[in-house]
Amino acid sequence: MKKILVTGGAGFIGSHTVVELHNAGYEPILIDNFGNSSPSALQGIKHITGKDFIFYQADCNDNQVFDKIFKEHNIDGIIHFAANKAVGESVKDPLKYYHNNLNSLVNLLKNMLKHQVNNLVFSSSCTVYGQPDTLPVTEDAPVKLAESPYGNTKQISEEIIKDTCISQPHLRAISLRYFNPIGAHETAEIGELPIGVPGNLVPFITQTAVGIREKLSVFGNDYNTPDGSCVRDYIHVVDLAKAHVKAFELLNKKQEGHYDFFNIGTGKGSSVLEVVKTFEKVAGQKLNYFIAPRRAGDVEKVYAAVDKSVNVLGWKTELDLERALIDAWRWQQKLKQS
Numbered sequence: 001m002k003k004i005l006v007t008g009g010a011g012f013i014g015s016h017t018v019v020e021l022h023n024a025g026y027e028p029i030l031i032d033n034f035g036n037s038s039p040s041a042l043q044g045i046k047h048i049t050g051k052d053f054i055f056y057q058a059d060c061n062d063n064q065v066f067d068k069i070f071k072e073h074n075i076d077g078i079i080h081f082a083a084n085k086a087v088g089e090s091v092k093d094p095l096k097y098y099h100n101n102l103n104s105l106v107n108l109l110k111n112m113l114k115h116q117v118n119n120l121v122f123s124s125s126c127t128v129y130g131q132p133d134t135l136p137v138t139e140d141a142p143v144k145l146a147e148s149p150y151g152n153t154k155q156i157s158e159e160i161i162k163d164t165c166i167s168q169p170h171l172r173a174i175s176l177r178y179f180n181p182i183g184a185h186e187t188a189e190i191g192e193l194p195i196g197v198p199g200n201l202v203p204f205i206t207q208t209a210v211g212i213r214e215k216l217s218v219f220g221n222d223y224n225t226p227d228g229s230c231v232r233d234y235i236h237v238v239d240l241a242k243a244h245v246k247a248f249e250l251l252n253k254k255q256e257g258h259y260d261f262f263n264i265g266t267g268k269g270s271s272v273l274e275v276v277k278t279f280e281k282v283a284g285q286k287l288n289y290f291i292a293p294r295r296a297g298d299v300e301k302v303y304a305a306v307d308k309s310v311n312v313l314g315w316k317t318e319l320d321l322e323r324a325l326i327d328a329w330r331w332q333q334k335l336k337q338s
C-alpha cells in the first residue's frame with residue numbers, strides 16, 4: 001500500500017483528503033501542529049474510515065521532523081496543505097505568513113531531495129489570478145501581482161516548486177489551485193472549524209443561522225455582477241479532496257521532472273446573495289443579513305475553466321452548491337450539540 005504523507009492532515013481540506021486517500025487504497029500518514037485545527041478531526045477520520053493511522057504532532061518548520069518521518073517510513077508522496085490562509089491576518093503579520101508558508105515548503109523540499117521522495121501535490125489557490133481579465137479563468141491566465149502576503153506566498157511557493165522540479169529531474173509535482181472550498185463530510189464527522197470569527201462566507205452563514213453570530217454582512221451589492229454581489233466558484237470539499245487522489249495517479253504516470261498546475265473548481269460562478277438564498281432554501285429558515293460596504297481586497301468575480309482538470313487530470317466535480325450547503329449546515333448543527 002502506498003504511503004502518502006499529508007501535512008496539515010487535521011485541517012479542513014486535509015482531513016477530507018485523508019478520508020479519500022484511504023478510500024482509494026492509499027495509507028495516509030498525517031502531520032499537524034494543531035495551529036489551526038483540532039485533534040477532534042483525527043477522531044472524525046477514524047470514525048469514517050474505521051481505521052487507525054500514524055500521526056505526528058509537529059510543525060513543518062521543524063527541520064528534524066521530515067528527516068525522521070522519511071527515515072521511519074517509505075513515503076511515496078506528499079500532499080502539502082500545512083499553511084496559514086487568512087488574507088487579513090497576512091496583511092497585519094506578513095512575516096508569520098512568509099515564515100510559516102515558505103519556510104515549511106523549503107524544509108519539506110530539501111528533505112524530499114535528501115531522501116529521494118519524488119512526488120508532491122501542493123495546495124495552491126485561485127488567488128494567484130487576482131481579478132482575471134477573462135472568465136472563466138484558464139490556467140494560461142497570467143499570475144497577477146498578489147493582493148496580500150498570503151496570496152504572495154502561494155505564488156512564490158508555486159515558483160519554488162517549479163524551479164526545484166527543473167533542477168531535480170526525479171522530482172514530480174502538481175499544484176492544485178483551489179477556488180472556494182465549502183461544505184463538510186456527509187457524515188458530519190469532519191468539517192470546517194474556524195477559530196474565532198469566521199472570515200469565510202459559508203461558516204459565517206451557518207454560525208449566523210445557528211445563533212452564534214447576529215447577522216451576516218454581505219460585502220457589497222454594487223459590483224458589476226447580475227445581482228451586484230461578488231461571484232465565486234464554490235466547490236464541495238469532498239470533490240476537492242478527490243482531486244488530490246487524481247493528482248497522485250497522474251504523477252505516477254508522468255516522466256521525471258514533471259511540473260503542472262490545475263484549476264480545482266466547478267466551472268460555475270455563484271454570487272454571495274445566491275449562496276444566501278440557496279442556504280435559506282436548504283435550511284428552511286431565513287438568514288439575518290444586511291448589505292455592508294465592500295471588503296477591501298475582494299475581487300469582483302472569479303470562476304474556473306475546468307477543461308484542463310477534466311481532460312488532463314481526469315477529474316470533475318460531482319456535488320453542487322445545494323449539496324455543499326446541506327452538508328455545511330448538518331456539520332454546524334452537530335457542532336452546536338457537542
Ligand code: UD1
Nearest residue numbers: 085087125127199200201204217218219230232272295298
Ligand atoms: C479568500 C482568498 C482565497 C483563499 C480563501 C481561504 C482572495 C482573493 N481569496 O477567498 O485565496 O483561499 O480566502 O480562506 O484572497 N463574504 C461576505 N460576507 C462575509 C464573508 C465573505 O459577503 O462575512 C463574501 C466575500 O466578499 C466574497 C465571498 O463572500 O465575495 C467569499 O469570501 P470568502 O469566503 O472570504 O473567500 P474569498 O475571499 O473568495
